[in-house]
Amino acid sequence: MGIPENTELENELRKIADYIVTLRREISVLQANEIHMRKIPAAGQELAAVVSSTEGATNEIMAIAEAVLSADASDPVAYKALVDKEMMALFESCAFQDLTGQRISRVVKTLEHIEARVSRFANYTGVEDQPGHANEQEADAAARREKLLLHGPSIADDGNTQPMIDRLLAALKSQ
Amino acid sequence: MATDTGMPILVVDDYKTMIRIIRNLLKQLGFEDVDEAADGKEALGKLKEKKYGLVISDWNMEPMTGYELLREVRADPDLAKTPFIMVTAESKTENVVAAKKAGVNNYIVKPFNAATLKNKIDSVFTPAA
Numbered sequence: 001m002g003i004p005e006n007t008e009l010e011n012e013l014r015k016i017a018d019y020i021v022t023l024r025r026e027i028s029v030l031q032a033n034e035i036h037m038r039k040i041p042a043a044g045q046e047l048a049a050v051v052s053s054t055e056g057a058t059n060e061i062m063a064i065a066e067a068v069l070s071a072d073a074s075d076p077v078a079y080k081a082l083v084d085k086e087m088m089a090l091f092e093s094c095a096f097q098d099l100t101g102q103r104i105s106r107v108v109k110t111l112e113h114i115e116a117r118v119s120r121f122a123n124y125t126g127v128e129d130q131p132g133h134a135n136e137q138e139a140d141a142a143a144r145r146e147k148l149l150l151h152g153p154s155i156a157d158d159g160n161t162q163p164m165i166d167r168l169l170a171a172l173k174s175q
Numbered sequence: 176m177a178t179d180t181g182m183p184i185l186v187v188d189d190y191k192t193m194i195r196i197i198r199n200l201l202k203q204l205g206f207e208d209v210d211e212a213a214d215g216k217e218a219l220g221k222l223k224e225k226k227y228g229l230v231i232s233d234w235n236m237e238p239m240t241g242y243e244l245l246r247e248v249r250a251d252p253d254l255a256k257t258p259f260i261m262v263t264a265e266s267k268t269e270n271v272v273a274a275k276k277a278g279v280n281n282y283i284v285k286p287f288n289a290a291t292l293k294n295k296i297d298s299v300f301t302p303a304a
Contacts, residue, residue: 055192058192059192062192062195062196062199065199066199069199069203148240148242148243149234149242149267149269149270149273150235150240150265151265151267151270152235152264153264153266153285154264154266154267158267159265159266159267159284160266160267160271160284161266161284162283162291165266165271165282165284168268168271168272169271169282172271172272172275
């Protein structure tokens with residue numbers, strides 16, 4: 001009687017041990033440390049650089065527009081020379097788009113890298129999403145967003161266009 | 176009745192770039208007396224110090240949002256009648272409905288152009304019959 005019981009227990013333990021070994025392999029494939037230590041900070045730096053360069057370019061372009069708008073047009077030759085100079089500066093300012101495009105592509109690749117590994121891990125372990133938040137800070141931020149209707153910019157058909165908003169306001173006014 | 180281009184306007188946005196854009200557009204429309212604030216809290220302080228003819232505010236700001244500013248303004252008897260235009264990327268129906276219920280005079284979704292800004296300002300001061 002004792003031997004079959006031990007064999008059964010041994011088989012169960014072997015299954016658990018195999019599962020742990022595979023789980024450890026899957027966790028290592030997840031590259032959590034690589035993601036946490038290198039990929040996420042690098043993506044954050046890329047996005048910060050995008051924000052900085054777009055802001056810089058926008059300010060340069062606005063300064064050009066302000067210079068042209070406030071220029072003295074009484075001397076056509078001097079005015080033309082100034083406009084030509086400022087338009088060249090405007091073309092130069094637009095060069096930011098190439099670099100920001102490359103930076104954003106790298107961030108998208110990082111997100112795809114993380115998505116592939118997290119999906120593979122979730123599929124393997126069979127874990128299901130649980131409602132709720134990871135911590136109190138995250139819960140507070142979500143509650144604030146919900147209370148103050150902070151959705152951010154809409155994508156494609158997710159929000160209303162200006163004409164739709166105008167019609168909505170008119171309808172609300174007539175109520 | 177034409178819109179008074181001499182009235183003081185308070186522009187509220189946490190992005191300096193957007194304030195500069197709105198300030199330039201207002202200048203092109205003839206409005207020269209423009210002040211700025213970086214969020215609702217700073218705006219509320221300025222509104223209590225100076226009488227403004229119009230508030231143009233973003234929605235999503237820290238620590239006080241434009242929506243909270245609008246409700247504070249409407250709840251204050253001294254400020255309640257100040258015209259208020261929301262200029263925001265928040266374009267969902269629930270945002271527009273909430274802003275209207277809170278007493279917004281007009282609502283502009285970003286990105287916008289000078290013609291839209293002019294049209295919305297004019298419609299606040301010269302409502303259709």
